[in-house]
Amino acid sequence: MQIGPYRLPTPLLLAPMAGGGSELPFRLFVLEMGAGLASTELVSCEGLVRRQVRTLRFLRHDPARERPFCVQLFGGDPQRMALAARVAQEQGAKIIDVNMGCPVPKVTRNGSGSALMAEPERAAAIVTAIREATDLPVTVKIRSGWDARSLNAVPFALQMERAGACAIAVHPRTRAQAYSGRSDWSVIKAVKEAVRVPVIGNGDVHGKADAERMIGETGCDGVMIGRAALGNPWIFREVLGGPAPTCAERRAGVLRHFEEHLAFVGEPVNGVRSFRQPLLCYARGLRGAAHFRVQATRLDSPDEVRRAIDRFFSEAEPDRSAPEEEIETDGAFD
Numbered sequence: 001m002q003i004g005p006y007r008l009p010t011p012l013l014l015a016p017m018a019g020g021g022s023e024l025p026f027r028l029f030v031l032e033m034g035a036g037l038a039s040t041e042l043v044s045c046e047g048l049v050r051r052q053v054r055t056l057r058f059l060r061h062d063p064a065r066e067r068p069f070c071v072q073l074f075g076g077d078p079q080r081m082a083l084a085a086r087v088a089q090e091q092g093a094k095i096i097d098v099n100m101g102c103p104v105p106k107v108t109r110n111g112s113g114s115a116l117m118a119e120p121e122r123a124a125a126i127v128t129a130i131r132e133a134t135d136l137p138v139t140v141k142i143r144s145g146w147d148a149r150s151l152n153a154v155p156f157a158l159q160m161e162r163a164g165a166c167a168i169a170v171h172p173r174t175r176a177q178a179y180s181g182r183s184d185w186s187v188i189k190a191v192k193e194a195v196r197v198p199v200i201g202n203g204d205v206h207g208k209a210d211a212e213r214m215i216g217e218t219g220c221d222g223v224m225i226g227r228a229a230l231g232n233p234w235i236f237r238e239v240l241g242g243p244a245p246t247c248a249e250r251r252a253g254v255l256r257h258f259e260e261h262l263a264f265v266g267e268p269v270n271g272v273r274s275f276r277q278p279l280l281c282y283a284r285g286l287r288g289a290a291h292f293r294v295q296a297t298r299l300d301s302p303d304e305v306r307r308a309i310d311r312f313f314s315e316a317e318p319d320r321s322a323p324e325e326e327i328e329t330d331g332a333f334d
């Protein structure tokens, strides 16, 4: 799949996920497992323009292994977004993705995220302004529409294409749906049939069969995987026809992720605390996960985490009888 001048090595993308799912160590992990692109989570346009240290941290990346490096921005003002994109470019961004899907009131209140779907003119002006300010390829990530009465993904996508977007990711739920119900892949198909730029399908892909079905049913050019990749970066390899991880591989992968996360955070107390969620995700679907989960919330030091990973993941096999567990979204993101 092509995004501007970049040919992705595989048509699989990690969905941007705030709260750790798109943090640098995990992005590198999924790229190694066969994802062709892994963007940052949504990054505040205002934070970037003001060069807030906290915001700039989201732009830390590995230029040798992230080629190209894609930054997702959220904001509602075309000129401010253009300025933010310049800062991102200066920090190494090679693709700018504009978040047009976030349903969180904190974001939509300011005319950002999915609020842009209700204002296609402003959304288009953002794409154009970023292109003019940076020359970088711009992609957009959209939903089906604001709510069930305004399902405008197709005309909206066409307008983004005219404004210069060079790929469009579609998560076919409305803002009002947030994460409830099933995503409606027929919307991906309709967008794909309407635009010429590559279309990336997203929503409820849990494995190889889903990815193949999504491509078959919609004709999409790329498949973006979010929640199912949390705790299972190997999903990309599996979708590409490779094996599921062995027990030893899983243990080594979780340990390495933890060490890289610790180094990334740069401070053990926060590093341990912020690894709890990924750790629970890694345990999902494995035998003994419920017991491990209780233990995991009590781990306080890096050595305790290392020992717990070693103990649990050295033996934990998939529990075929376990029901599918939902990933906690806090109703907060997109």
Ligand SMILES: Cc1cc2nc3c(=O)[nH]c(=O)nc-3n(C[C@H](O)[C@H](O)[C@H](O)COP(=O)(O)O)c2cc1C
Residues within 6 Å of the ligand: 015, 016, 017, 018, 019, 021, 040, 041, 042, 072, 099, 101, 102, 141, 171, 202, 203, 204, 205, 224, 225, 226, 227, 228, 327, 328, 329, 333, 334
């Ligand atoms: C915890 C979490 C955080 C998310 N953060 C973002 C984000 O920063 N930007 C974005 O465009 N979408 C975000 N999303 C939405 C995902 O990118 C994706 O569109 C959605 O989860 C549907 O795909 P899935 O069914 O494969 O998870 C987030 C989703 C979750 C679960």
